[in-house]
Amino acid sequence: MNKKKAQTALMIAAAAIFAAAAAVSVYQLRRTKPNTVKIISDGKVLYTLDLSRESDREIIVEYEGRRNVIVIENHDIYVREADCPDHTCIKMGKLSQSSTQIVCLPNKLMIRRAYSSEESGTDGTA
Amino acid sequence: MTVLKANCQKRRKTVRMSCIGKDRTNGALCKLTVLLIYSIQLKTDGDSLLKKTICLIAVAAVLTSCGNYSADEQVSQTIFAMDTYMTVTAYTDGCGTEKASAAVSECLDEIARLDKLWNVNDAQSDFARINGGGKATVSADTAELISFALDMNEKTGGALDITLLPVLREWGFTTGEYRVPDDDTLAALRENIGSDKVTLSGNTVSVQKGTMITPGAVAKGITGDIVSEIMRKNGVSSAMIDLGGNIQTVGKKPGGSYWKIGLKDPRGQGIFGTVEISDMAVVTSGGYERYFEQDGAAYWHILDPKTGRPAQSGIISATVIGGEGSLCDALSTAFFVMGEQQTEDYWRRSGGFDFVLVTDDDRVIISEGIKDRYTSNGLYGEPEVICFE
Numbered sequence: 430m431n432k433k434k435a436q437t438a439l440m441i442a443a444a445a446i447f448a449a450a451a452a453v454s455v456y457q458l459r460r461t462k463p464n465t466v467k468i469i470s471d472g473k474v475l476y477t478l479d480l481s482r483e484s485d486r487e488i489i490v491e492y493e494g495r496r497n498v499i500v501i502e503n504h505d506i507y508v509r510e511a512d513c514p515d516h517t518c519i520k521m522g523k524l525s526q527s528s529t530q531i532v533c534l535p536n537k538l539m540i541r542r543a544y545s546s547e548e549s550g551t552d553g554t555a
Numbered sequence: 556m557t558v559l560k561a562n563c564q565k566r567r568k569t570v571r572m573s574c575i576g577k578d579r580t581n582g583a584l585c586k587l588t589v590l591l592i593y594s595i596q597l598k599t600d601g602d603s604l605l606k607k608t609i610c611l612i613a614v615a616a617v618l619t620s621c622g623n624y625s626a627d628e629q630v631s632q633t634i635f636a637m638d639t640y641m642t643v644t645a646y647t648d649g650c651g652t653e654k655a656s657a658a659v660s661e662c663l664d665e666i667a668r669l670d671k672l673w674n675v676n677d678a679q680s681d682f683a684r685i686n687g688g689g690k691a692t693v694s695a696d697t698a699e700l701i702s703f704a705l706d707m708n709e710k711t712g713g714a715l716d717i718t719l720l721p722v723l724r725e726w727g728f729t730t731g732e733y734r735v736p737d738d739d740t741l742a743a744l745r746e747n748i749g750s751d752k753v754t755l756s757g758n759t760v761s762v763q764k765g766t767m768i769t770p771g772a773v774a775k776g777i778t779g780d781i782v783s784e785i786m787r788k789n790g791v792s793s794a795m796i797d798l799g800g801n802i803q804t805v806g807k808k809p810g811g812s813y814w815k816i817g818l819k820d821p822r823g824q825g826i827f828g829t830v831e832i833s834d835m836a837v838v839t840s841g842g843y844e845r846y847f848e849q850d851g852a853a854y855w856h857i858l859d860p861k862t863g864r865p866a867q868s869g870i871i872s873a874t875v876i877g878g879e880g881s882l883c884d885a886l887s888t889a890f891f892v893m894g895e896q897q898t899e900d901y902w903r904r905s906g907g908f909d910f911v912l913v914t915d916d917d918r919v920i921i922s923e924g925i926k927d928r929y930t931s932n933g934l935y936g937e938p939e940v941i942c943f944e
Contacts, residue, residue, distance in 0.1 A: 514731040515733075525824050534731075541642075550815070551816060551817035551829055552804075553814070555800055555819070
């Protein structure tokens with residue numbers, strides 16, 4: 430009798446853990462998706478940032494004495510200043526959900542989304 | 556007791572492994588299933604309470620830890636080459652981390668080697684030696700590239716041309732110091748344009764005086780083919796090669812679904828649609844890649860060899876989807892120059908690939924073969940589908 434009681438208790442405990450686990454799974458599936466970007470200079474990854482957790486700040490990246498000022502604002506990232514002739518990277522604006530990268534060719538700088546199909550919906554852009 | 560612990564540990568590990576490589580939804584489902592099996596086991600076997608509790612805790616631990624695993628196990632590296640960032644990613648599914656890593660480093664070494672051979676600004680490169688001396692014996696890779704480019708020049712009626720380097724320089728597209736050349740300058744430079752001014756004999760290339768060649772229009776496509784082959788040779792069955800907008804894939808995604816490739820909106824930052832592919836390349840040529848504005852007009856880097864000026868064919872973005880990156884690269888550039896009608900004619904004549912065009916009056920035109928794998932996001936409306944007649 431005692432053993433059976435213990436068994437029942439255990440089953441209830443198992444059910445409780447199961448329910449809790451199910452709740453955790455649902456929570457994990459529904460929580461804010463990470464928005465991970467990498468800042469790469471001359472092929473080297475300088476920063477890996479989850480924009481959904483970043484607070485507003487500036488990052489300055491230098492390459493052979495030339496600099497790009499990268500701004501994180503409101504969980505978005507963009508290039509504000511660059512001392513290159515064409516300023517393409519500034520014109521590209523914010524790295525949006527659908528575009529995959531901001532590039533400054535003269536300064537060999539790239540800001541790109543960490544590849545993940547769940548985050549951007551696509552595996553690449555051509 | 557010790558034995559039991561080891562057992563639980565082992566099971567836990569197995570569960571973890573099975574969670575890797577699937578997306579999060581599947582991961583969660585797999586966790587729940589495992590838990591269910593454990594619950595049933597607990598009910599049926601008559602082991603001690605302690606044992607059951609330990610197993611339960613182990614399961615709970617697995618359940619909470621699994622969710623933190625990233626979606627797919629991959630080895631990925633980025634390199635700056637051919638004036639762009641290139642990212643090579645091999646998935647370990649089916650080949651293991653060691654082989655995937657070996658494949659990725661071999662790919663990067665190869666990209667660096669080709670970049671050195673084909674960089675027109677490096678005096679030691681094959682192209683600089685041809686352009687500097689008018690004649691040079693080059694590597695087999697370079698000879699093959701030139702042979703392919705000359706062949707494509709003929710097939711596209713001159714729309715793809717590797718002799719545009721002096722004109723591109725005059726416009727400033729090679730340096731970023733842009734300017735609009737005057738008519739006389741362009742007329743003089745046009746004299747040296749034309750693939751008939753390039754001769755390939757074995758591995759020896761010669762160009763007529765004043766003619767200079769650049770691999771720009773085909774280099775990334777050919778690199779994609781070479782890199783894909785390295786992946787396959789190393790046993791990698793799933794890989795994504797992103798050569799600065801040139802996409803080439805090996806196999807399908809881990810898990811067996813198609814790669815979903817976004818197509819860049821030529822008028823904005825986002826994408827206008829997607830194509831789903833496996834084992835194929837997707838290459839887009841668009842004016843947005845490199846351009847400048849002067850007096851209200853936009854000038855882009857894809858030049859019409861007939862005029863020496865930015866191509867005005869009515870197409871603002873040309874994507875080619877096919878098995879060979881080299882062909883896709885060459886044709887996307889050629890179609891941007893050739894325009895809508897000639898592109899359709901070419902496709903009907905030769906086949907073996909598909910295309911997606913965006914016109915300057917905001918229409919999207921696709922070929923029949925990609926119809927079921929193209930999805931519009933509504934930006935340019937539903938596409939016109941071109942069929943074989």
